[in-house]
Amino acid sequence: MTTSTDPLSGRRRATLVLEDGTTFTGLAYGAIGETFGEAVFSTGMTGYQETLTDPSYHRQVVVMTAPHIGNTGVNDEDSESKRIWVSGYVVRDAALRPSNWRSQRTLEDELAEQGVVGICDIDTRALTRHLRESGAMRVGIFSSTDETAAVLTGRVREQPQMAGSELASEVSTDTAYVVPAQGERRFTVAALDLGIKAMTPQRLAERGIEVHVLPADSTFEQIQAVRPDGVFFSNGPGDPATAPQVEVLQQVLAAKVPFFGICFGNQLLGRALGFGTYKLKYGHRGINQPVLDRTTNKVEVTAHNHGFAVDAPRDGQPVPAPAGEQFGQVRVSHICLNDDVVEGLECLDIPAFSVQYHPEAAAGPHDAAYLFDRFVGLLESKKENK
Numbered sequence: 001m002t003t004s005t006d007p008l009s010g011r012r013r014a015t016l017v018l019e020d021g022t023t024f025t026g027l028a029y030g031a032i033g034e035t036f037g038e039a040v041f042s043t044g045m046t047g048y049q050e051t052l053t054d055p056s057y058h059r060q061v062v063v064m065t066a067p068h069i070g071n072t073g074v075n076d077e078d079s080e081s082k083r084i085w086v087s088g089y090v091v092r093d094a095a096l097r098p099s100n101w102r103s104q105r106t107l108e109d110e111l112a113e114q115g116v117v118g119i120c121d122i123d124t125r126a127l128t129r130h131l132r133e134s135g136a137m138r139v140g141i142f143s144s145t146d147e148t149a150a151v152l153t154g155r156v157r158e159q160p161q162m163a164g165s166e167l168a169s170e171v172s173t174d175t176a177y178v179v180p181a182q183g184e185r186r187f188t189v190a191a192l193d194l195g196i197k198a199m200t201p202q203r204l205a206e207r208g209i210e211v212h213v214l215p216a217d218s219t220f221e222q223i224q225a226v227r228p229d230g231v232f233f234s235n236g237p238g239d240p241a242t243a244p245q246v247e248v249l250q251q252v253l254a255a256k257v258p259f260f261g262i263c264f265g266n267q268l269l270g271r272a273l274g275f276g277t278y279k280l281k282y283g284h285r286g287i288n289q290p291v292l293d294r295t296t297n298k299v300e301v302t303a304h305n306h307g308f309a310v311d312a313p314r315d316g317q318p319v320p321a322p323a324g325e326q327f328g329q330v331r332v333s334h335i336c337l338n339d340d341v342v343e344g345l346e347c348l349d350i351p352a353f354s355v356q357y358h359p360e361a362a363a364g365p366h367d368a369a370y371l372f373d374r375f376v377g378l379l380e381s382k383k384e385n386k
């Protein structure tokens with residue numbers, strides 16, 4: 001494949017190679033070099049800064065279906081963590097210059113500075129359709145090698161699969177920290193950082209919760225040490241089937257400490273209750289996914305980023321938790337209206353629930369903000385019964 005310079009744009013040529021041998025030729029975007037990951041697509045039309053900095057995208061190459069990316073630049077306020085986590089970035093038409101009153105730098109400079117290899121000027125519709133038909137798969141982006149397509153395909157196939165990868169430990173905080181409650185402190189929550197997005201503790205703090213963010217390898221004793229009124233498990237990258245935190249969560253549930261989980265946290269609640277998790281063909285990523293909340297029968301438009309899902313009875317009928325009597329009855333509380341994928345779990349006998357999507361809404365619609373209030377409700381009822 002050639003890495004010669006395109007005379008019109010002055011950019012180097014770059015190649016995207018999927019593990020099935022499909023290749024797309026475009027132009028280098030961001031850092032020059034090579035990168036690998038799982039190719040996934042996001043349908044969000046805004047919020048690329050939040051997407052790029054969401055630790056759940058660790059080891060994924062994100063293809064944006066919105067054709068024009070970079071228009072609003074990058075600022076110091078919207079990042080969901082301290083760095084960009086995607087391992088590669090694929091866009092159709094990179095904005096030549098940002099135009100937004102909040103913009104402080106260009107997206108391309110940010111990608112280059114953080115060493116994120118990307119590609120632009122490829123047919124992202126064709127690539128997305130391919131991923132939709134064939135499923136998410138391993139991919140490489142190359143802008144610094146002249147090796148043949150066959151050689152590059154072979155190198156892509158040597159990369160680890162997403163299924164079976166334990167990644168939360170690679171993105172979690174090394175040390176615990178506290179996000180103070182805004183206004184009067186009403187509750188203390190221990191939040192296990194499996195790849196937590198900055199907006200999540202923020203949403204809790206806004207409701208008078210002091211949030212103790214703890215490293216992913218925290219033990220039940222370390223969680224108890226902050227004397228929490230409730231426990232939260234965050235979003236995060238990787239395959240939930242590999243997560244060692246399930247045992248800790250079972251201890252939390254057995255102790256009847258109020259629990260709320262988001263995304264990876266929902267998958268871990270599913271596994272702690274004895275359900276399986278499985279890999280979706282191409283996942284849900286975007287900010288316009290319709291979900292039904294069975295408690296209110298309301299439909300909400302929600303932000304998603306998940307490639308795995310919980311395998312639990314979808315009809316919403318309560319069933320005994322397969323992991324044992326101590327967990328009581330559980331039901332699927334939320335369902336995706338596009339494809340019937342499980343989007344939420346609710347325990348009926350212990351104070352625990354979770355959702356597969358993103359009520360913190362960064363980026364995304366705020367329809368699901370009520371879930372944080374539901375958690376506060378659980379914390380309140382537990383405190384009253386103490």
Ligand SMILES: NC(=O)CC[C@H](N)C(=O)O
Nearest residue numbers: 056235236263264307308
């Ligand atoms: N955003 C998340 O927490 C993602 C969870 C998990 N890694 C998945 O892809 O399904």
